[in-house]
Amino acid sequence: MSDRSQPMDRRRFLADTARAACGVGVFGLALGLMAGQARSRPAQALRPPGAGPEDDFLGACVRCGLCVRDCPYDTLKLAALGDDVAVGTPYFVAREVPCEMCEDIPCVVACPTGALDPDLEDIDDSRMGLAVLVDEETCLNFQGLRCDVCYRVCPLIDKAITLESEHNVRTGVHAMFIPTVHSDACTGCGKCERGCVLEEAAIRVFPRHLAKGRQGDHYRLGWQEKAKRGESLVPGLVDLPDRLPEFKP
């Protein structure tokens, strides 16, 4: 009797194992696909200072909310289930409440796992995003007016945002002061976006990977190479006279 029951037990064991493994496997696959989706974060959702690239951050953050609790300006919030941002992770929306760039960076200090980089000691070094003047058609400074609000509210005024004067072609006699963002200084705090006086902000902060282009590594800009070398890279280059079409009245 026991001899005969053995192969049946083995059969049953294998069947049970296969059932459990495959059932859980299907579920795991769905979970994996869901995790892939969770990586896409809406452009207006910015991560706290010290957060690494999204993939790293989603692997490191335990969703405890300690950074949210220690944010003195209630800038940070935890994504609830159903929000576009991966559930339980901290984020802020610059147009609602921007980052006030606390000098002691309490959110980073609060993070128990290091998902917010503890080596970040100067808030000016944080890169939460990058401001982009997205709409020249509505920006008041581009109309030749002196709004300047984004420039004035910038915590790194004259470094992260400067005003560059340009000729106002419309009036012919005036200057335009164009707010210009410099990515080497902009922290992405979002105060410019918050401050923009328009109904919909003309300057917005995006996650840096959305805001920044990248040149090919092999690109060499002639004038830079020339400056580096101190002379032309092609010495003795003959500059031929430009030939213009002859003027025939």
Place this chain on the structure above:
Amino acid sequence: MSAETRPGAAACTTKGWFAAHKWLILRRLSQFSVIGLFLLGPLAGIWFIKGNLASSLILDTVPLSDPFVLLQTMFAGHLPETTALTGAAIVLVAYALVGGRAYCSWVCPVNVVTDVAAWARRRLDLRGGVRINRRTRYWVLAMVPVAAVATGVIAWELVNPVTLTFRAIVFGAGAAWMVVLAVFLYDLFVAERGWCGHLCPMGAFYSIVGTVSLVRVSARDRGACDSCMDCYAICPEPQVLSPAVRGGETGAGPVVLSPNCTNCGRCIDVCAPDVFAFTTRFNTEVDDGDKAQPEVMRKAA
């Protein structure tokens, strides 16, 4: 189910209602106190503890971290800072003392939901349903790190009802109530004790933590057992009871050693002859001169 056959009815008459619900009341007090302490900060501005069950900080000094969640970050390729590692170590030591799955029955907010589902199931006399192997939870537990490695994201935390529920209570709900409702309905109509006792990988994880845990339930007065089966009816993991309760015949000790036991103490509550009591795993004493003195038996064998 009539009032007479409800598990614990006999205990209510012999011991009184409070004695027959003592551990249940203490457990609910514990579960709601945990929630209350976390809510003291946001609601009353008293920051005794902040964060949530994934990671928290008591009085701005003592860190606590969930080792299960922290392991996921490690599998996702992140080495946590010492704060979180210290917090996880504290939690591991604590549960190794009080019983791994004491987390489930004394802290976890989902336990309240599934206990209500189990109660409603008994009240409505709903029997049967989908039968799932209780070992499935270990498969889910194995799947969690695989998903973390494969995606580089702590994927389980996207759906983990335990952390979702607790975070929803402390930080604002969103759509998390739907997950709670789903677990409740699943436990009520689909599978008896279906979530906590069969699928939850967190329960499986804490079971493993609890394999060495000190505090245990013992059927030390098992000679007095009148086989009313109330403990089996009320126990969320009834399979753990048999070796201890029926051990007199097989020579097994009276301590419930299965790591799946949640130390909820409901068996102690509902037992009219007071067979059970909390004790340590080393206390193999049997009260009434039971013939099966386990150590003697083991030596003899």
